[in-house]
Amino acid sequence: MFQIRFHGRGGQGVVTAAEMLSVAAFLEGRHAQAFPSFGSERTGAPVVSFCRIDDTEIRTREPILVPDAVIVQDPTLFHSVDVFQGLPDSGYVLINTSADYKTLHIDGVMGRFPPGHARTVPASEIARVHVGRPLPNAALLGGFAAVTGQIHMDSVAEAIRRTFPGPVGEANVRAAWAAYEHCRS
Amino acid sequence: MLKQIEGSHAMAEAIALCRPEVICAYPITPQTHIVEGLSAMVRDGHLTGCEFINVESEFAALSVAIGSSAAGARTYTATASQGLLFMMEAVYNASGLGLPIVMTLGNRAIGAPINIWNDHSDAMSVRDAGWIMLFAETNQEAVDLHIQAFKLAEELSCPVMVNVDGFILTHAVERVDIPDPEQVDAFLPPFDPVQVLDPASPMSMGAMVGPDAFMEVRYLAHHKQMQALDRIPEIAAEFKAAFGRESGGLIRCYRCDDADTIVVAMGSVVGTLKDMVDTRRAAGDRIGVVSIGAFRPFPLEEVRNALMGARRVVVLEKALAVGMGGILASHVRMALRGHPNRVYTLIAGLGGRPILQPSLNAFMDRVAAEPHYDVHFLDLREDVVEAEIARMAAERRSGPIAENVLRRVAALGQMMLPDAAVTGDRP
Numbered sequence: 001m002f003q004i005r006f007h008g009r010g011g012q013g014v015v016t017a018a019e020m021l022s023v024a025a026f027l028e029g030r031h032a033q034a035f036p037s038f039g040s041e042r043t044g045a046p047v048v049s050f051c052r053i054d055d056t057e058i059r060t061r062e063p064i065l066v067p068d069a070v071i072v073q074d075p076t077l078f079h080s081v082d083v084f085q086g087l088p089d090s091g092y093v094l095i096n097t098s099a100d101y102k103t104l105h106i107d108g109v110m111g112r113f114p115p116g117h118a119r120t121v122p123a124s125e126i127a128r129v130h131v132g133r134p135l136p137n138a139a140l141l142g143g144f145a146a147v148t149g150q151i152h153m154d155s156v157a158e159a160i161r162r163t164f165p166g167p168v169g170e171a172n173v174r175a176a177w178a179a180y181e182h183c184r185s
Numbered sequence: 186m187l188k189q190i191e192g193s194h195a196m197a198e199a200i201a202l203c204r205p206e207v208i209c210a211y212p213i214t215p216q217t218h219i220v221e222g223l224s225a226m227v228r229d230g231h232l233t234g235c236e237f238i239n240v241e242s243e244f245a246a247l248s249v250a251i252g253s254s255a256a257g258a259r260t261y262t263a264t265a266s267q268g269l270l271f272m273m274e275a276v277y278n279a280s281g282l283g284l285p286i287v288m289t290l291g292n293r294a295i296g297a298p299i300n301i302w303n304d305h306s307d308a309m310s311v312r313d314a315g316w317i318m319l320f321a322e323t324n325q326e327a328v329d330l331h332i333q334a335f336k337l338a339e340e341l342s343c344p345v346m347v348n349v350d351g352f353i354l355t356h357a358v359e360r361v362d363i364p365d366p367e368q369v370d371a372f373l374p375p376f377d378p379v380q381v382l383d384p385a386s387p388m389s390m391g392a393m394v395g396p397d398a399f400m401e402v403r404y405l406a407h408h409k410q411m412q413a414l415d416r417i418p419e420i421a422a423e424f425k426a427a428f429g430r431e432s433g434g435l436i437r438c439y440r441c442d443d444a445d446t447i448v449v450a451m452g453s454v455v456g457t458l459k460d461m462v463d464t465r466r467a468a469g470d471r472i473g474v475v476s477i478g479a480f481r482p483f484p485l486e487e488v489r490n491a492l493m494g495a496r497r498v499v500v501l502e503k504a505l506a507v508g509m510g511g512i513l514a515s516h517v518r519m520a521l522r523g524h525p526n527r528v529y530t531l532i533a534g535l536g537g538r539p540i541l542q543p544s545l546n547a548f549m550d551r552v553a554a555e556p557h558y559d560v561h562f563l564d565l566r567e568d569v570v571e572a573e574i575a576r577m578a579a580e581r582r583s584g585p586i587a588e589n590v591l592r593r594v595a596a597l598g599q600m601m602l603p604d605a606a607v608t609g610d611r612p
Contacts (some may be wrong), residue, residue, distance in 0.1 A: 022359070023358075026189035028186075033357060033358070033359045034355070034359070035356055058461050060542070061350075061353050
């Protein structure tokens with residue numbers, strides 16, 4: 001089982017991101033479970049969502065306390081939320097930012113992850129270019145595919161198209177590919 | 186057809202496949218996505234032959250359902266929590282009149298204090314209201330139970346409530362096999378009411394019944410539920426024959442053969458418990474789970490047969506009878522009367538508190554030593570309640586409890602999860 005926790009703010013598509021990732025895994029014939037943190041979500045408030053991926057039926061209904069990967073959609077969360085909680089040293093971290101770790105005051109934490117397991121990607125800026133709005137969720141899924149290898153980028157693209165049919169979906173697919181290439185380089 | 190779909194939308198699709206003729210509901214979290222989905226299907230022509238009636242309250246929703254069901258229309262509604270309380274008088278009327286309405290309850294806590302999250306307090310508040318009450322373990326089962334519920338309700342002319350854990354199931358996106366319309370049509374015949382309000386053939390429903398006949402009417406309601414004890418497993422078997430999957434039934438046992446300890450629970454937490462059982466079995470603990478699929482009628486005999494051989498029974502329940510303890514546990518003790526099994530009540534997950542395997546494992550370790558206490562609250566913050574009890578004893582004007590507890594929890598830190606859970610320790 002591979003468990004992913006998404007951290008962001010209300011309005012950034014945090015819940016949709018987890019759902020799209022679960023659809024991508026489903027398209028690969030795998031079992032996946034996506035669910036929100038069940039809060040009364042408000043625009044701008046910290047939001048958490050979860051996704052589990054496995055080859056067999058997923059039965060547990062616990063929130064993900066020990067994730068294999070954490071996706072941070074908003075770098076201003078580091079001040080108020082311990083996004084790294086429960087993440088082992090072997091875990092993966094993907095952060096939506098164009099700043100470096102030092103600027104974000106997380107250089108100490110990020111040092112504990114193996115090479116290639118921790119990445120930043122300017123997903124909001126990529127989305128602004130391709131989608132016209134700084135909605136980072138689809139782009140981050142592209143980055144996730146590149147960093148973890150847990151899912152094929154084609155599946156991510158198809159999941160985005162199913163969630164957002166038409167031109168909006170295509171724009172988000174382009175953003176996801178751009179983030180994928182960014183994280184592979 | 187396999188879909189990766191939100192539980193609420195999967196349920197909406199299943200309900201639409203049952204060809205309801207009237208749907209009336211008032212939105213309330215966490216049930217809202219189900220009726221939103223259905224209203225969209227009626228509007229866009231996906232669901233034909235169905236009138237979606239907007240109402241101004243839950244009381245109106247179930248009252249409209251009573252009227253349409255009495256007029257012979259297959260009728261569906263959904264609610265949760267305070268919404269169920271608001272329709273309470275109609276809840277008893279629907280069953281008292283013997284109307285086969287199907288209602289989804291997106292299980293949620295009851296206030297005060299107001300809380301939108303999952304537990305089973307709402308379902309337990311209507312446990313004696315005369316409805317058949319089914320509980321879903323997964324979203325697949327939630328889909329399947331709705332299809333079975335219409336068949337059961339209409340055969341017996343008795344309302345059926347399908348309980349699905351709010352948020353945990355309603356808002357989870359997972360793999361669900363949505364049946365084909367032809368399959369559902371073959372399984373579920375058109376509604377053939379035992380009583381119908383028809384201007385062409387006038388009759389009355391809802392007579393005043395005095396002391397000379399009331400007991401008999403009540404007895405017949407009980408008799409119907411006793412019939413349901415036979416029909417629920419039969420319908421589950423018919424469902425399996427038609428759809429190829431196990432869903433529904435009175436109870437389901439998981440790894441209970443030779444078990445020293447059996448955990449009894451209802452709803453989605455059974456999934457977490459199955460994982461716990463596998464982990465503990467691998468470490469040599471002989472433990473199993475019994476999932477209660479039908480709470481009303483309560484399958485005393487099946488529960489007794491399933492539990493008799495276990496030394497210890499842990500009843501995990503997401504509700505609390507204040508001043509008493511466990512509700513499901515009382516039922517289990519009734520089933521085991523005259524037998525020497527030790528029964529423990531584990532109150533867990535109230536108001537959406539996560540039910541975590543490390544905490545469950547710690548409790549199962551304690552139960553193995555067969556302590557004498559009866560009711561235990563999983564992950565209760567004892568520091569918080571002890572301090573609050575002391576303060577209330579010391580001050581006359583100690584103020585509102587909810588606000589005081591919130592302040593204290595904030596002061597002690599937000600961390601509500603045991604350290605073992607966060608560090609990932611496993612026993």
